[in-house]
Amino acid sequence: MEEDMEQGNDKLELVYGLEDKPPPLESAYAALQHLLAIIVGIITPSLIIGGVLGLGERIPYLISMSLIVSGVATFIQAKRIGPIGSGLLSVQGTSFAFLGAILTAGFIVKGQGGGPDEILATIFGICFVGAFIEIVLSRFLHVLKGIITPIVTGTVVMLIGLSLVKVGITDMAGGKWLLDNKPEFFGTAQNLGLGVLVLVVVLILNRSKNPMIRMGSIVGGILVGYLVAWYMGKVNFGYMSGVDMISIPIPFKYGFAFNWTAFLGVAFIYVITTIESTGDLTATSMLSGEPVEGETYMQRIKGGVLGDGVNSAIAAIFNTFPNTTFSQNNGVIQMTGVASRFVGMYLAVFLVILGLFPAIGGFFRSLPNPVLGGATIIMFGTVAAAGVNIIASMGRLGRREVLIIAVSLGIGLGIAFVPEVLSQTPKAIQQIFGSAITSGGLTALIMNMVLPKNES
DSSP: HHHOOOOOOHHHTOSSSSTOOOOHHHHHHHHHHHHHHHHHHHHHHHHHHHHHHHGGHHHHHHHHHHHHHHHHHHHHHHHHHHBBOOOOOOOOEEEEHHHHHHHHHHHHHHHHTTOOOHHHHHHHHHHHHHHHHHHHHTTTTTTGGGGGHHHHHHHHHHHHHHHHHHHHHHHHHHHHHHHOOOOGTOOOOOHHHHHHHHHHHHHHTTTTHHHHHHHHHHHHHHHHHHEEEEETHHHHHHSSSSSOOOOOOOOTTTOOOHHHHHHHHHHHHHHHHHHHHHHHHHHHHTTOOOOSSHOOOOOHHHHHHHHHHHHHHHHHTTTTOOOOTTTHHHHHHHHHBOTTTTHHHHHHHHHHHHHHHHHHHHHHTTSHHHHHHHHHHHHHHHHHHHHHHHTTTSSSOEEEEEHHHHHHHHHHHHHHHOGGGGGSHHHHHHHHTTSSSHHHHHHHHHHHHOSSOOOO
């Protein structure tokens, strides 16, 4: 078994395996790659929710709490405390999957005359209760293993990567805000050139035979892009001014409230997140040279999903939104060749420090979108490739498996490409099934349950 694992690591070109302990400087260096991959993803949901629901001056505090909780959650996943956590380099952050349901909950409270504090009290209340859905489901994953098979998890991982590619290419062209507000500046030669520059630098550094250079390919690409962007006058240092010196976590700072109508949408997303996290954790296990079937694998998946649920409950207590495993960090593992779970502990410290001192997080927010896009489009693509690898681990695919993949990708990506297809359905349906991961993942799950396994 050890020989097989070593051969697997060689095939994956791992510099450090799961249980390896890189020297402190190398660990911090590798953790920085993960930090750059997730920093925007962690803070963006708070920015969107705060902006749409009119939360104003509360937004900086929400951002700080999202960083601190992501650090604590990542530590729990990597360390594995009792049954809680995967024991993998599984990075946690604020989940985009809940955006629609949380905004719906906020509008329900707002429609009833509630102010910002009442909105947040209800959101965090329903998210706290909903977290126990994922906690309970995690204990029965071994029963569901006949349903959540590699064909389902592989398809979900593919959908995660393919749907995120849109985010990467949008950032390369200037970012979503620019597209919505100043489309005449979106996709300019400067923006695309900056993104392509970062992409090329990452590729060149990643192909180096020197492990340190390969490990630093993402940081190297972003650093070159940042310097060029600064020279071009595209770096906004305003994010580092006007922020508090320190942010202190206060449990349920805005109170605790509950609303059944608002809860239903959030509850459903927790079920979907269980499937999504199973896919993410499977990809992490595979890229770490670890098994993707058997007892060890199942224990890791159960611990990881349990960690998701516990961390989402912690997030609600400390005034931020549900946490889940971040897909893009699987891309970082593949790009850097570092799968050591001890790197996750360094990353956890970085995240907590960023949350405690908002000005530091402001620096990372100053990274121009094209610079981030040039790096993330590669990482998102590798997530999709990891999904292909999970499916390929099944060996030759039969007609049944091909149909599941084809229909799931068709529905998931079809709805992502043409969201107007749901325009005549109730808003709740649009918000729940408007995600490629939700619609495609559910399709894969249902088809895997109902299609006969024996073919003629």
